[in-house]
Amino acid sequence: MRVLEQAVVHFSRLCGIILLGAVLTVIGYLFVHGWSSLGLSLIFGATPPLDALLMKRHVFNGLFPAVAGTLSLVALAICWAVPMGMAAGIYLAEYAGPKIKAILNLFFDIMAGLPSIVVGLFGFAVAVFLNRRFSGAIHPCLLISSMALAFLVLPYITRTTQMALEGLPLSARMTALSLGASRLQNIVRVLVPQSLSGIVSGIILAIGRCAEDTAVIMLTGVVASTGVPRSLLSHYEALPFYIYYISAQYTNSEELASGYGAAIILLCICLVLFLLAFAIRKRISYHALYRA
Amino acid sequence: MNRTTEKGVEILFFCSAFISALLTLALFGFMLMLGLPLFAEGRFFSILTQPWAPHLGQFGIHPMIAGTLAISLLSMVFAFPLSLGCAILITVTSKGWVSRLLRKAVEMMTGIPTVIYGFVGIFLLVPLVREFFDAGSGMCVLTASLMLTLLVSPTMILFFCDSFERVPVAYGTAVLAVGGSEMQRFLHVTLPHSWPGILIGFTLSLGRALGDTLIALMIAGNAVQAPGSLLDSARTLTAHIALVFAADFESLEFKAIFACGIVLYLLTTLLVMAVRLLSGRKERWTR
Amino acid sequence: MDKTVKIRTENLCFSYNGRAILCNSSMDFADGEITAIVGPSGSGKSTFLLTLNRLWEAIPRCTLQGAVEMRFNGRYHDIYGRDYPVTRLRRQVGMVFQVPNPLPMSIYKNVAFPLQLKGGVPKENMRSRVEECLRQVRLWDEVQDRLHASALDLSGGQQQRLCIARALILRPEVLLLDEPTSALDHAAAKAIERLLLELKRSCTILLVSHYLDQVSRIADSVVELHNGRLVSKAEYD
Incomplete structure (x- = not known):
């Protein structure tokens, strides 16, 4: 019997070493190879950064269009997903009766489990449909991509909102009601503020998911090279797609180096968002609610 | 008002x-x-079983289904013991700050973008596999499932940890009270009581593995064939959607990707149902 | 002399998750008195209070049968009636819980919160009402120079008095107190008892309590909840 226990202990240590070793290798490999390419010129190429930011000049051999594309994509997707997702989460937690809740929960579970490429295919199908039905001007573009991404992260936001609200103790729920608050007042003025940390960390994780997703956007309008996105209906570049594209299509070592650089940037963005979400889950209730 | x-x-x-x-x-x-034309004349079933041979007018997705299952199941074979071991390490074997640090690291891992795994896979793992096994390009089922293991393990570990921690403390204290060790408590009380949670974590991670696009697309080689060995190149349903995508809208070849979409949708629904069934059991189990 | 009846319950039956907690309880509560509700723990005393301001409706899987009437403005109202808004009821029936439950806001905002929810109270008016209530619960001198500090930094006794002040700001006619002193030390409990004796001039008070000495000190009448039924006990002086 003791042999088995010892074996389990050693096995668990071995697993830990394998996992951590593998992840550190992945990250270390990226940094070792991409370190030298990091710098302002990685993003802005030969263009002066200020000119690029003010849109005075195009950036040709830098990541600026991809970064700008990813940022606008994430901002738009979150814009669509947050109001809808929070409203749905509030409905599920505070209004829905047990039967409706069970049915809606099933749909949200399926939605959360859908592979992102299927969501991308849906976005593409909708674009084709709109193109045929309404206007030839509609084709896969920034707008369609951001809506498909919003669909992808909607269940995250709904779920975190719902769970944060349902996690509140009954006493918190009753306080404002006992003081004459209506159901809506209780939700808006007490319940949502008290579960804000959970909701916001969910939103941040959703942002991370939007920033890293490649499968959805490759079907809905991302391209390898087009410059900074001009409008909602235009093509755009994005960091994760750039990384994918470079890995398959690089022609020289400079391009490959910028691929490593892009990978480091994306990794850092995602990890920082993650750290932020964790910090907020502990802190935000403190910061958002203790104002006089 | x-x-x-x-x-x-x-x-x-x-x-x-x-x-x-x-x-x-x-x-x-x-x-x-x-995908409507696919369903005309009972074609859908044959699409699931036929090979993919556009020049012969056959647009079956059987090889892709086989590829998806091979890669995701193999990755689960690697990921399950690894995750179980890591979860034990976090909850039982290590103590205090080491355990907290490990947990934080695993949580952070869930945030690493898929495309990064694919990218590093191409330039680091593929050459390694190529040289070690002396196998063609190195892009094969094995390579993809190894990388996929890294992708799905963190979620699985966190699920396992949670289900270990949900087992009521009082059950375990009984073991400690009669002089048992922490590990005995884990093996005789915690583990047997947390199997529904373990199954749920496994199922959800399997869903994640089935649905991943980028890793398979980048490092599985994308050959349209049902893989015969671990070192064969393979194409998954997800990668197939991404690859055929550019073709002509109206062709049957293009319509076939909607069959992939439908199969993936149904697989997801199936797994979600399984998880629901398990969670129902789990509630009864812990009550 | 016959006392006016403030609250009247008729055939009240309450069950949670299919388990009966109150059955067939009918009782009258006199206006301007402190009525103590006693009984073994778990007998449903707190639940009974929740039926008087309909707060149980926030708890899933509960059912209630029977009627509750309260006398407001010289007339009895069916508080479960269709035309009686639940928010109005809860403004007329204040409640203080066992564990002090200040909201994570400043002291001032906590007390002003019910008025803000009600709306239509001018800012100046609000300030004076807050001060009035804080004075009433003897908290004003302790907190007047830190009204905008977090209410969660107050001591337990202070928090409970704050919660009473918060309930009083709506000028309720009925006050429900669910073991308001059990989480407090002796001195803080005493202060709250004194406060309740003053408050009964303006409110009808129902007090759930474990402490028989406390009951004998301040209650005008005692009702025991036993096996799901309310039974009136001999009146204390």
Whole structure:
């Protein structure tokens, strides 16, 4: 019997070493190879950064269009997903009766489990449909991509909102009601503020998911090279797609180096968002609610 | 006035929830609608079983289904013991700050973008596999499932940890009280009581592995064939969608990707149902 | 002399998750008195209070049968009636819980919160009402120079008095107190008892209590909840 226990202990240590070793290798490999390419010129190429930011000049051999594309994509997707997702989460937690809740929960579970490429295919199908039905001007573009991404992260936001609200103790729920608050007042003025940390960390994780997703956007309008996105209906570049594209299509070592650089940037963005979400889950209730 | 706002907002909330749920159905509807020609003359079933040979007019997705299953199941073979071991390490074997640090590291890992794994896979793992096994390009089922293991393990570990921690403390204290060790408590009480949670974590991670696109697309080689060995190149359903995508809209070849979409949708639904069934059991189990 | 009846319950039956907690309880509560509700723990004393301001409706899987009437403005109202808004009821029936439950806001905002929810109270008016209530619960001198500090930094006794002040700001006619002193030390409990004796001039008070000495000190009448039924006990002086 003791042999088995010892074996389990050693096995668990071995697993830990394998996992951590593998992840550190992945990250270390990226940094070792991409370190030298990091710098302002990685993003802005030969263009002066200020000119690029003010849109005075195009950036040709830098990541600026991809970064700008990813940022606008994430901002738009979150814009669509947050109001809808929070409203749905509030409905599920505070209004829905047990039967409706069970049915809606099933749909949200399926939605959360859908592979992102299927969501991308849906976005593409909708674009084709709109193109045929309404206007030839509609084709896969920034707008369609951001809506498909919003669909992808909607269940995250709904779920975190719902769970944060349902996690509140009954006493918190009753306080404002006992003081004459209506159901809506209780939700808006007490319940949502008290579960804000959970909701916001969910939103941040959703942002991370939007920033890293490649499968959805490759079907809905991302391209390898087009410059900074001009409008909602235009093509755009994005960091994760750039990384994918470079890995398959690089022609020289400079391009490959910028691929490593892009990978480091994306990794850092995602990890920082993650750290932020964790910090907020502990802190935000403190910061958002203790104002006089 | 006040009551009307109250009611109005409730309706707004309801519509958001309802429309979101409806979108899930709409997605399936769109797949069916656009893939409609596939269902004419009972073609759908043959598509699931036929090989992919466009020049012969055969657009079966059987090889892709086989590829998806091979890669995801193999990755689960690697990931399950690894995750179980890591979860034991976090909850039982290590103590204090080491355990907390490990947990934080695993949580951080869930945030690493898929495309990064694919990218590093191409330049680091593929050459290693190529040289070690002396196998063609090095892009094969084994390579993809190894990388996929890294992708799905963190979620699985966190699920396992949670289900270990959910087992009521009092059960375990009984073991400690009669002089048992922490590890004995884990093996005889915690583990047997947390199997529903373990199954749920496994199922959800399997879903994640089935649905991943980028890793398979980048490092599995994408050959259209049912893989015969671990070192064969393979194409998954997800990668197939990404690859055929560019072709002509109206062709049957293009329509076939909607069959992939439908199969993936149904697989997801199946797994979600399984998880629901398991969680129902789990509640009864822990009560 | 016959006392006016403030609250009247008729055939009240309450069950949670299919388990009966109250059955067939009918009882009258006199206006301007402190009525103590006693009984073994778990007998449903707190639940009974929740039926008087309909707060149980926030708990899933509960059912209630029977009627509750309260006398407001010289007339009895069926508080479960269709035309009686639940928010109005809860403004007329204040409640203080066992564990002090200040909201995570400043002291001032906590007390002003019910008025803000009600709306239509001018800012100046609000300030003076807050001060009035804080004075009433003897908290004003302790907190007047830190009204905008977090209410969560107050001591337990201070928090409970704050919660009473918060309930009083709506000028309720009925006050429900669910073991308001059990989480407090002796001195803080005493202060709250004194406060309740003053408050009964303006409110009808129902007090759930474990402490028989406390009951004998301040209650005008005692009702025992036994096996799901309310039974009136001999009146204390």
